[in-house]
Amino acid sequence: MIKSTLLASLFASMIGLGLVPAGAQTSFKAGVTRRLFVPAEPHEWRGDTKHALATTIWYPADAAAEEQPRVLGPPGNPLFESGHPAADAALASTPAQFPLIVLSHGIGGTAGSLAWLGTALARAGYVAAAVNHPGNNAINGYTVEGFTLWWDRARDLSAIIDSMLAEPIFTARIDPNRIGAAGFSLGGYTMIAIAGGITSRAHYREFCAPAQAEASCEAPPEFGDLRAKAKALADSDEEFRAALATDSRSYRDRRISAVFAMAPALGPALLPESLERIDIPVAIVAGAADAIAPIDSNARSYAAHIPGAELTIFPGAVGHYVFTVNCTEAGRATVPAMPRRTRCRPRRHSC
Numbered sequence: 001m002i003k004s005t006l007l008a009s010l011f012a013s014m015i016g017l018g019l020v021p022a023g024a025q026t027s028f029k030a031g032v033t034r035r036l037f038v039p040a041e042p043h044e045w046r047g048d049t050k051h052a053l054a055t056t057i058w059y060p061a062d063a064a065a066e067e068q069p070r071v072l073g074p075p076g077n078p079l080f081e082s083g084h085p086a087a088d089a090a091l092a093s094t095p096a097q098f099p100l101i102v103l104s105h106g107i108g109g110t111a112g113s114l115a116w117l118g119t120a121l122a123r124a125g126y127v128a129a130a131v132n133h134p135g136n137n138a139i140n141g142y143t144v145e146g147f148t149l150w151w152d153r154a155r156d157l158s159a160i161i162d163s164m165l166a167e168p169i170f171t172a173r174i175d176p177n178r179i180g181a182a183g184f185s186l187g188g189y190t191m192i193a194i195a196g197g198i199t200s201r202a203h204y205r206e207f208c209a210p211a212q213a214e215a216s217c218e219a220p221p222e223f224g225d226l227r228a229k230a231k232a233l234a235d236s237d238e239e240f241r242a243a244l245a246t247d248s249r250s251y252r253d254r255r256i257s258a259v260f261a262m263a264p265a266l267g268p269a270l271l272p273e274s275l276e277r278i279d280i281p282v283a284i285v286a287g288a289a290d291a292i293a294p295i296d297s298n299a300r301s302y303a304a305h306i307p308g309a310e311l312t313i314f315p316g317a318v319g320h321y322v323f324t325v326n327c328t329e330a331g332r333a334t335v336p337a338m339p340r341r342t343r344c345r346p347r348r349h350s351c
Contacts (some may be wrong), residue, residue: 003322005314010182012325017305023347027123029067030084031061031086031088033088034058035054039163042158044149046135047143054131054139055160056112057129057130061090061278097172097175098127098174099125101181102130103129104130104187104191106187107147108147109138129160131156134225144230148244150193150269154193154194155251158251182261185264185320186266191264192261192302196280199247199266199269214292214294217268261282263293265293265298266293270302275306283312287314290319290320301351
């Protein structure tokens, strides 16, 4: 139910912003494919040795495509449902061009965590491309740089736009004048950064200085000793110190004409005066019971400072992870064994 409402909000936002699918057809089959994009150097890889942006792409598929259920997790014991897209199917022949939406996952997550959204966008006539952010995804592993250089996620999305506009299959089929972005949690922060919000680590430290600072200031459970390791790396590595000093730059990508932030985090890390200068439409959604990114210092704060921002708060017990993929039965059965930030909710909530 929540995801249906969420999709309705997303599509209404995109349509209102001119990011509408072309043509009269309102429902396509969904295709999915994967690419390893290598952006022009230099790119900040944040300790990830792969030096490629692993990207999942959902797109409107040809009517003859054969859709199949897809799942995520260990072979033979999948934990998450990943929709029913057709792998490597032919792109729909019409219309001539589609809008592009780039997607950004939450902290420590993967592109696959937004499969529900990518599939739905493809069915509605969009091309959606989700990247595994270097050093901050559950497939290639975690690095100190990946968990501290948050603003470089916006650069990843800009590199994905470059790559999608040059990708042989998609280059002529994407309308460069209709590009948007959507993200969850730390990906929600990424939306605000790529829209023009300026990060300030000093501002964030000041907010988190009180002894009883809120959940937004806690070290992520995926990287519980992050602060100590980040300090040690900053003390010993000149390149990391230089990278940390790039926080206060603008990472605005002028090709993006609208953003959609789901349960955005790191509200206290962005300068309010920079939010007030954002000049593209921003839509924000969050759950009232979000204990990971409390809405007062995150979703509500963003909306209060961004001119014209649309804010939707889902009432009641709606929490943080309702915006990620749904669990399988096996996923729901493994609740005690899964980390706090990725475990499945056994009732009506998603993982």
